Amino acid sequence: MSDKEDLFVYDLPVRMRRLRKNSRIRNMLQETHLRTDHLIAPLFVKEGILDPEPVDSMPGVHRLSVPDLTEECRRLLDIGIQAIALFPCNPKEIKDPFGSGALDPSGLAPRAIHAIKQSVPEMTVIADVALDPYTSHGHDGVLNAGQTDVDNDSTLNVLTQMARVLAESGADWVAPSDMMDGRIGAIRDVLDNAGHADVAIMAYSAKFNSAYYGPFRDAVGSQASVGKAYLDKGSYQLNPANPREALREALLDEEEGADILMVKPAGAYLDIVSKLRQSTDLPVAAYQVSGEYAQIHAAAEKGWLDLKRTRNESLLAIRRAGADLILTYFASEVAAEINS
Ligand code: PBG
Secondary structure, X not given: OHHHHHOOOOOOOOOHHHHHOOXXXXXXXXXXXXOHHHEEEEEEEEOOXXXXXXXXXXXXXXXXXXXHXXXXXXXXXXXXXXEEEEEEEOOHHHOEOOOHHHHOOOOHHHHHHHHHHHHOOOOEEEEEEXXXXXXXXXXXXXXXXXXXXXXXXXXXXXXXXXXXXXXXXXXXXXXXXXXXXXXXXXXXXXXXXXXXXXXXXXXXXXXXXXXXXXXXXXXXXXXXXXXXXXXXXXXOOEOOOXXXXXXXXXXXXXXXXXXXXXXXOOHHHHXXXXXXXXXOOOOEEXXXXXXXXXXXXXXXXXXXXXXXXXXXXXXXXXXXXXXXXXXXXXXXXXXXXHHO
8 A cells, every 4th residue: 555655656648658668669660761772882993903992091992893893783782782873983194184084985984884784784873973083183073264163164065975975884873973053954965865865863962062072082082183182172062051052952953854862961961851852852862971981980990989870870860861862881781781
């Protein structure tokens, strides 16, 4: 009797913890999921047939020769990754101020795409459209006469032809990551006229002028040209402070004919992912960029964060914000874990 009087039970009409009691119930009620179908693996390709070359600032990421690349695509497909985003690490010798190498049908990227489509045709290959792996100055386009800025319209002339070359080599989707005005419409036009109406455009729509791209620039060598100085792309990439401008960009890409809209980086821009999800019916992708990956690895290396838990939480957060697809350097290891 007295026991019962001591046990004071609060009169709470709602007790949320009832549905968190054990992991089975928690699984039943999980609202957001991460499947291998949601993941796109970015891959780096290099010339030659030498061994995979580690990218120092991205533990576990390598520059692969074309034969190793096709093998990696087979392996990724076997564990459920349906698409890869390809980035060429071009030798310095082919770079010039105009990014001419981007139009060479037998250049590294077209050859790599062709090889993948020959040996792993089921893999969806996404080809990057931007000049930074091809320009000696590291910018995504060609410079104006005074060399003071990237010139929009002359860059478009190159990018549209680049997209055609990539489509001709077998790319399933092209992904313009350059942030020039009017590029989506211009590329759509050229592709359609060249008989590539079936090639989709995944637009890097809301691409911010972010410090999180540092390790990627090491990987493709676009930073090398300016040495230690920060390669500033602020005259074409979005100001990180501007959510409204980001939405305008994305909706403009939709009008111009983009098939998928992307936000990049992902983690620091979940508000943009969420807003874009509510403003469009197109699929939304988000790119968990090199710096986000490096950050998690660095903290885990110090023993300050648990790698797997932080990794999984970061990806789930991107899905929760509304991304259908996630480009992530964690794709392979997460897929392996999902399958196990
Ligand atoms: C540029 C490009 C960048 C990335 C992909 N394409 C960065 C940049 O603007 O220099 C970054 C990807 C990453 O950081 O993982 N066309």
